[in-house]
Amino acid sequence: MAKANPNLRNFCIIAHIDHGKSTIADRIMELTGQVSKRDMEEQLLDSMDIERERGITIKLAPVRMYYTALDGQEYEFNLIDTPGHVDFTYEVSRSLAACEGALLVVDATQGVEAQTLANVYLALENDLEIVPVINKIDLQSARVDEAKQEIEEVIGLDCEGCPCVSAKEGTNIRDILEAVVKLIPPPDGDDEAPLKALIFDSYYDNYKGVILFVRIMDGKVKVGDKIRAFLSEKTYDVTEVGAFAPSLQPKDRLLAGEVGYIAASIKSIEDVAVGDTVTSADRPAAEPLPGYKKVQPVVFCGIYPLDGSRFLDLKEAILKLKLNDASLVFEPDNSVALGFGFRCGFLGLLHMEIIQERIEREFNLDIITTAPSVSYLVHKTDGTSFYVDNPSHLPPPSDIDYMEEPIVKAEIFTPPDYVGSIMELCQDKRGVFKDMTYLDARRVKLEYRLPLNEIVYDFFDGLKSRTRGYASFDYELVGYEKSKLVRMDILLNGEICDALSIIVHEDRAYGRGRILCENLKDAIPRQLFEIPVQAAIGGKIIARETVKAVRKDVLAKCYGGDITRKKKLLEKQKEGKKRMRQIGTVEVPSEVFMQILKTNKD
Amino acid sequence: MPGIYLHIPFCRQKCRYCDFTSFPNRLNFAEAYMACLFKELELRGKELGDVCFDTVYFGGGTPSVIDPDYIYGAMKQIKKCFRLSKDPEITIEMNPGTVNEKKIAIYKRAGINRFSVGLQTAIDSQLEELGRIHNVRDYLYCTSLLKGENFSADVMLGLKGQTKEDLRKTIAIAAGSGASHISMYALTPEDGTPIYTDYLNGELPDGDEVRELYDYACQLLRKEGYERYEVSNFAREGFRSRHNLNYWRRGEYIGVGVSASSFFFGRRFTNTFDLDEYMKCILSGFLPVVENEKVEGKDAKSEFVMLALRTSDGISAARYREAFGSDWKSDFAVPYAKNRAYFEEDGDRTKFLDEYLYVQNRILMDFIGE
Numbered sequence: 001m002a003k004a005n006p007n008l009r010n011f012c013i014i015a016h017i018d019h020g021k022s023t024i025a026d027r028i029m030e031l032t033g034q035v036s037k038r039d040m041e042e043q044l045l046d047s048m049d050i051e052r053e054r055g056i057t058i059k060l061a062p063v064r065m066y067y068t069a070l071d072g073q074e075y076e077f078n079l080i081d082t083p084g085h086v087d088f089t090y091e092v093s094r095s096l097a098a099c100e101g102a103l104l105v106v107d108a109t110q111g112v113e114a115q116t117l118a119n120v121y122l123a124l125e126n127d128l129e130i131v132p133v134i135n136k137i138d139l140q141s142a143r144v145d146e147a148k149q150e151i152e153e154v155i156g157l158d159c160e161g162c163p164c165v166s167a168k169e170g171t172n173i174r175d176i177l178e179a180v181v182k183l184i185p186p187p188d189g190d191d192e193a194p195l196k197a198l199i200f201d202s203y204y205d206n207y208k209g210v211i212l213f214v215r216i217m218d219g220k221v222k223v224g225d226k227i228r229a230f231l232s233e234k235t236y237d238v239t240e241v242g243a244f245a246p247s248l249q250p251k252d253r254l255l256a257g258e259v260g261y262i263a264a265s266i267k268s269i270e271d272v273a274v275g276d277t278v279t280s281a282d283r284p285a286a287e288p289l290p291g292y293k294k295v296q297p298v299v300f301c302g303i304y305p306l307d308g309s310r311f312l313d314l315k316e317a318i319l320k321l322k323l324n325d326a327s328l329v330f331e332p333d334n335s336v337a338l339g340f341g342f343r344c345g346f347l348g349l350l351h352m353e354i355i356q357e358r359i360e361r362e363f364n365l366d367i368i369t370t371a372p373s374v375s376y377l378v379h380k381t382d383g384t385s386f387y388v389d390n391p392s393h394l395p396p397p398s399d400i401d402y403m404e405e406p407i408v409k410a411e412i413f414t415p416p417d418y419v420g421s422i423m424e425l426c427q428d429k430r431g432v433f434k435d436m437t438y439l440d441a442r443r444v445k446l447e448y449r450l451p452l453n454e455i456v457y458d459f460f461d462g463l464k465s466r467t468r469g470y471a472s473f474d475y476e477l478v479g480y481e482k483s484k485l486v487r488m489d490i491l492l493n494g495e496i497c498d499a500l501s502i503i504v505h506e507d508r509a510y511g512r513g514r515i516l517c518e519n520l521k522d523a524i525p526r527q528l529f530e531i532p533v534q535a536a537i538g539g540k541i542i543a544r545e546t547v548k549a550v551r552k553d554v555l556a557k558c559y560g561g562d563i564t565r566k567k568k569l570l571e572k573q574k575e576g577k578k579r580m581r582q583i584g585t586v587e588v589p590s591e592v593f594m595q596i597l598k599t600n601k602d
Numbered sequence: 603m604p605g606i607y608l609h610i611p612f613c614r615q616k617c618r619y620c621d622f623t624s625f626p627n628r629l630n631f632a633e634a635y636m637a638c639l640f641k642e643l644e645l646r647g648k649e650l651g652d653v654c655f656d657t658v659y660f661g662g663g664t665p666s667v668i669d670p671d672y673i674y675g676a677m678k679q680i681k682k683c684f685r686l687s688k689d690p691e692i693t694i695e696m697n698p699g700t701v702n703e704k705k706i707a708i709y710k711r712a713g714i715n716r717f718s719v720g721l722q723t724a725i726d727s728q729l730e731e732l733g734r735i736h737n738v739r740d741y742l743y744c745t746s747l748l749k750g751e752n753f754s755a756d757v758m759l760g761l762k763g764q765t766k767e768d769l770r771k772t773i774a775i776a777a778g779s780g781a782s783h784i785s786m787y788a789l790t791p792e793d794g795t796p797i798y799t800d801y802l803n804g805e806l807p808d809g810d811e812v813r814e815l816y817d818y819a820c821q822l823l824r825k826e827g828y829e830r831y832e833v834s835n836f837a838r839e840g841f842r843s844r845h846n847l848n849y850w851r852r853g854e855y856i857g858v859g860v861s862a863s864s865f866f867f868g869r870r871f872t873n874t875f876d877l878d879e880y881m882k883c884i885l886s887g888f889l890p891v892v893e894n895e896k897v898e899g900k901d902a903k904s905e906f907v908m909l910a911l912r913t914s915d916g917i918s919a920a921r922y923r924e925a926f927g928s929d930w931k932s933d934f935a936v937p938y939a940k941n942r943a944y945f946e947e948d949g950d951r952t953k954f955l956d957e958y959l960y961v962q963n964r965i966l967m968d969f970i971g972e
Contacts, residue, residue: 553960556834
């Protein structure tokens with residue numbers, strides 16, 4: 001039996017947003033000579049513009065490096081970066097399954113954060129060796145010893161002699177590399193066994209087809225091999241294999257324990273699902289690897305082109321994004337108010353925001369998005385039940401026996417000063433208090449059960465403003481609960497505008513209806529007639545505002561020299577109108593659809 | 603029938619709302635400018651050939667600020683270079699602060715038979731606020747000199763702090779002075795004028811308030827016997843401005859002088875706005891046209907509709923057919939159907955219902971462009 005290369009180390013980095021994960025990754029690459037400092041673009045792994053701007057990593061970007069350790073031997077490292085945000089937890093778990101160890105980066109000024117914990121537990125579940133790294137020791141406010149103590153107390157890891165570094169200044173980076181060599185074990189795996197490769201990510205390349213990011217668990221793979229995906233049972237001829245340097249670098253073969261990529265002229269990303277196992281078509285493994293649970297979208301919204309005639313462009317944009325983001329789900333949708341568009345499902349609010357932004361930026365498309373919604377479980381009186389995420393697909397109230405809504409377990413970490421106002425917020429959001437723990441003198445963990453539908457509304461903003469940004473927040477879906485939910489419609493001049501309908505808890509409907517009507521009143525321009533703006537539940541009006549009719553819109557003088565000017569003025573006015581949507585008799589600017597997200601009159 | 607417009611770009615002092623081409627400090631250029639104007643009349647006359655004109659209009663600026671002999675000379679030149687109809691309407695704009703008996707006598711001798719007097723408001727403090735150089739007494743003096751003449755008074759709406767009572771007083775004074783015609787304009791704060799800052803600071807009445815004043819004033823004017831025949835123009839019977847009606851009928855006109863616009867043979871063109879450039883051009887024997895656009899097809903039709911709908915007569919299907927050889931309701935079938943509720947039909951004519959005249963831009967938008 002040919003054991004995997006003992007000088008191989010596969011590891012990832014776990015860190016809270018802004019604790020310096022990407023900077024550490026950059027420093028490691030720099031030190032191993034993977035990238036010369038001069039050529040280096042800040043934060044190499046975060047390759048999307050949005051990632052760099054927001055300082056977050058969304059997409060995994062693995063990289064292979066060579067490091068000559070103090071023991072004189074050369075080691076091969078595969079670093080797999082991980083996203084830090086809660087929405088992308090599933091991506092983290094994918095990375096973890098490809099590794100034997102993880103660096104746990106903790107900001108010396110901030111200590112352990114909620115999300116970090118969640119990911120550490122994931123890593124522990126995957127039997128990974130965890131190496132704590134204290135970062136940002138250069139900062140005045142660094143509390144290195146306290147951070148270590150916190151790691152030991154909260155997570156139970158030994159921090160004796162752990163690397164304490166400043167990624168920003170490049171201090172002690174070598175300590176990290178030595179720790180990787182000493183503490184993280186080399187991979188198991190047998191080169192001679194039938195091929196078992198875990199697909200932990202993929203993306204679509206216009207020339208090579210789908211590029212599979214794989215970790216070879218057993219066996220080996222080379223150009224010309226016939227491979228098969230377990231789930232789809234499709235077979236392909238391998239056209240290229242290689243490593244991440246960090247760009248694709250072809251190699252002769254990939255051996256057990258190694259991380260790399262496979263290209264095999266695969267046309268559809270759906271046929272090679274992330275989490276699936278690739279094996280040899282000629283000598284297949286008996287069993288696939290355990291894989292991952294399929295990701296379920298949690299947050300939904302409608303996306304429509306601002307200019308209705310650009311539907312096909314929107315379709316192309318979404319299809320292209322889907323090629324690289326298997327977690328994005330969508331289906332065509334048709335709204336009376338907004339025309340043709342898509343109903344999309346996302347892993348969370350951040351994921352949703354990023355997709356929206358990418359459509360606008362990368363495809364240069366103006367879009368209208370509807371209020372985010374969650375998936376409700378509807379039980380009809382005839383005994384059938386199904387999920388509904390689009391308010392306009394909800395059956396009439398008389399057909400509904402009862403409804404259930406998704407509930408999350410939320411953990412909020414905060415300085416003690418804000419506990420009161422956070423509790424107030426959670427109360428306000430129909431939260432049920434579960435637990436409160438003092439982690440230390442400065443940090444409290446609050447646990448609540450909260451309906452997800454309240455979180456997608458404006459929970460983050462509320463939390464941020466009430467705690468001046470000091471609280472962090474994490475949640476996980478725990479199940480469904482029966483709830484008094486109703487659909488609230490908005491009527492403009494007596495006609496329902498389907499794009500503004502929301503599903504809301506009965507007790508919250510009046511308040512939201514009133515605020516929404518007020519905001520809409522201000523956002524809808526005055527027209528030739530008075531426009532009643534009403535909120536209604538099942539035909540019963542619960543709030544009303546009025547957009548008054550316009551009273552003056554005329555050119556006072558129109559003589560010889562004014563005629564051309566008047567014509568231009570009207571043309572300009574007409575141009576502005578083109579950006580409006582016609583809803584029944586009412587013309588509505590696209591911003592109106594965002595009013596639904598606002599909590600207060602501003 | 604076509605009209606002639608002459609632009610006199612001089613004034614004593616620029617009003618705070620004024621967006622027209624006029625030069626308060628260059629009265630000394632008047633002689634040179636008028637010489638150029640005469641020359642342009644000659645050039646235009648030759649260019650147009652034998653066309654009969656029905657109206658002449660001296661606008662500005664302040665035409666009454668310059669020596670009245672220039673006006674007399676201009677009329678002489680017009681008669682020399684153009685053919686006028688048998689009974690032409692000849693109007694001059696006047697600022698009450700610039701008028702005396704002698705001037706008016708010369709104007710009359712020149713053949714002027716209609717006067718347009720800028721009253722604006724009968725509240726002295728508001729006149730001062732606007733930067734006008736006259737007060738109400740000046741207006742009364744001026745109109746006393748015009749006894750028995752056909753004259754119009756200009757009135758403004760939407761002034762800072764203007765109340766209905768202020769407006770009532772203004773209309774009473776205009777009517778009492780014997781005006782046969784009243785033009786009532788809503789103040790339009792144009793970017794670049796001093797009054798625009800008042801607007802930016804929210805010191806001027808908003809659209810709702812202006813409409814309130816407008817509706818009130820319309821009522822008063824009607825009671826006083828002035829009938830609205832265009833958005834901002836009101837006249838006693840038989841005293842509508844022929845020169846202005848020609849614009850709204852999309853008739854031809856020739857504009858001479860700096861910044862003046864013309865519409866002839868299907869083209870709209872405008873002279874330069876730069877005084878020096880204007881004079882240089884004319885002296886070199888060129889017409890100082892800076893913009894020149896042929897208006898045809900759908901564009902021309904849109905103009906016709908847009909202009910006609912400003913008037914209380916509205917669109918005449920017969921006149922439209924005469925101009926374009928087609929039926930306007932078929933040419934504009936879609937926008938007409940969409941906006942039908944805002945119109946009133948009267949035989950061959952279609953006009954805005956009274957309440958929509960003052961929000962017409964919203965409706966006209968549908969009748970222009972594609």
